Amino acid sequence: MSARGSALAALRGQIERIETSDAAHHHDRVALGHSGADSALKGGIARAAIHEVFCEGRYGTAATGFVTGLAGRVSARRPLLWVRQDFSEREAGALSMSGLAELGLDPRRLVMVRAADAEAALRTTADALACDALGAVVLEFWGETRQFDLVASRKLTLAAQASGATGLLLRMAANPSPSTAETRWLLRAAHSPPGALWSAWGAPSFDAELVRNRHGPVGRWIMEWKCDECQFSEPSAYPQPVAAAPAHRPHQAGFVGEQRKAG
Amino acid sequence: MSASSERQDNASNEPSIVVAKENNALVIHGLDEAASRLGLHIGLPLANARAMWPDIRVFDADVVADARTLDDIADWCDRFTPLVALDPPHGLFLDITGCAHLFGGEAALLQVLVRALARQGFAVSAAIAGTSVCARTLTRHASGTIVADGAEAEAIGALPVSMLDADEAITTGLRRAGLKTIGDVASREPHEITARFGARFSTLLRHALGQGDAPINPRKPLPDYIVEKRFAEPIATDTMIAMTLSRLADTLVTSMEKQGKGARRLEASFFRTDGAVRSIMVETGRPVTKSAIIDRLFRERLDALADPLDPGFGFDMVRLSASRTEIVVQEQRDLDSHVHDNDELAALIDRIAARIGGKRVVMHLPQDTHIPERAVLAVSAQHHLAAATQVEWPARTESEPPLRPLRLFERPEPIKVPFATVPDGPPHQFTWRRALHAVVRVEGPERIAMEWWRQDGKALTRDYFRVEDAEGLRFWIFRDGLYEGEVFDDEGKPMSPGWYVHGLFA
Structure with missing residues (x-):
């Protein structure tokens, strides 16, 4: 019994060594811009790895925004492949290129793959992750799926490690299952900062909980996405009171701009 | 060359006829040999036929299935020449110019074709002549005729005018005028024929006599490059098929390379021993010049087929053709990783498209409109990669939160x-x-x-x-x-x- 136990331990150690040596190979990380998250991630989100983002169905768009942000950070002006299922588009809406451009990403770099089912989507993702010309590959799933098991996850991880591309899995309306992902996030929508100026209204903000981190601690942060700088940041807190009712607000006149710069 | 065929689905030797509705009456549309020996003929009303032979077997005509069968036969005939034209309702034209020697001469080719079709249970009548109209006229008379160049008039001179397949009215008119054979008609002055029966008929007649030829209208455009491999022993295993395809890809690439071309659209056709033909097409975003890429694309495509390739008793011929090619511009391979990345991306897009379909891999172009749902156009990434990566998108307003939803x-x-x-x-x-x-x-x-x-x-x-x-x-x-x-x-x-x-x- 103990002999078997020690043999198992030895094998585990071997696997650990193989994995860490691979991981150490590409230990280049990209800072997110949010200091708390970056320190937990030891400098930023790892390239050449798989990261999972889970959320409840209604927070789908917030999670999409977060994944878009991650993809923008890690892809560094290289092409981005976005794989999604037909069903996901019906349920959560289609990824809008105008919206993507508004977040500060370049729609020219995005290739969209509309896979009919989960199997085709997974296969395409594995293919794409093996291509070193891509900066990041996003796989968008809606709902629980049997296809995405530990084996599939390991395949993706190995492909990503070999090529250097980063895999981002967006799992909407799904519960986490065992996987070989480097990090796992749980996403919720966050309010606009209280009492913000109009310029901060509706700035994409996320309540991101890091529930798994293979090489560091976990945590939970409110992050804001800076569309202009194309990075995350701490939420902006404005001391000013809420502005007046918006319905009859004058159209964006010059003085509003002045005020914003001052704020 | 022209061939016409009819399937005889007759297990017993009972005379049978196929009927179809014409002018509100059921008339004979097709009949077998036994029935024609009874004195029945195409066009006879069913009522008359029944009156003559009450216990004759009658089937309903299925025009759509007939057309489909003719199409299948045409597919099979692709093995003789890439130029196959339909001559509905049951004829085919094959342009065998320059192809006959591959089968051991015209007579051998004719024999192979007729025998293979007869084995499938078709009644075939085939003939080879210098013009398509002449060949068709000859098939109406007897199968197996081969007419040398220049001997057309002589060969068809004695045949009745009805075999020209002109309008009913013209045929009747010719008979009434006492012109019973094609030779009789040809002996008149052409302007007399034109004045009485129209220019179209006189053209038809000239073509039948071998004076000038109308081109046939092939079903498929002629591919730029074709390579094929025939097997004495049919192949059926996936390994053999894959090996054959990669060898064919090598040959194809070599011949394209000589002219500096690359393939944009490739088609692999698998000819089964029982006559069924399956064609599989892959398209690429930029001209392909490497056989390894062609090989891989076809492997992806074959893997992902919804109804897999069914070898049955084996394929006796595999053909690979490049139906669209482009001149390849050789790019300077420098240390610029951008060029490399673009090539890699295009290759990846081709592979994914081969697997799941070209329409499912898209990029986006901005449109000049305020209507949100029309502001972006999704286009095929294979065909618009260059355009979509270079297009200008409207700039976002700085220091504003997003104005459009994600x-x-x-x-x-x-x-x-x-x-x-x-x-x-x-x-x-x-x-x-x-x-x-x-x-x-x-x-x-x-x-x-x-x-x-x-x-x-x-x-x-x-x-x-x-x-x-x-x-x-x-x-x-x-x-x-x-x-x-x-x-x-x-x-x-x-x-x-x-x-x-x-x-x-x-």
């Missing part, structure tokens, strides 16, 4: 709004997908007028609001139509306009 519904989803600030205000709460959302923050309205200059029917102005609910979810909602200004009920009274969710912000 997720957009293809069809705006209706929401229930109990009350809103009139006339132009936002709602205070709304119900979407059975959940109530209390509006906490609002930005808007942003008024988007529909494009009246290209309207099909209704054109309602939309007022868009960006709203945030108590949970922090952000919606892009709009009121479809101005309040008390655009929406009316049947009696012309103003109605309150509907509200919709069009998208979601991150």
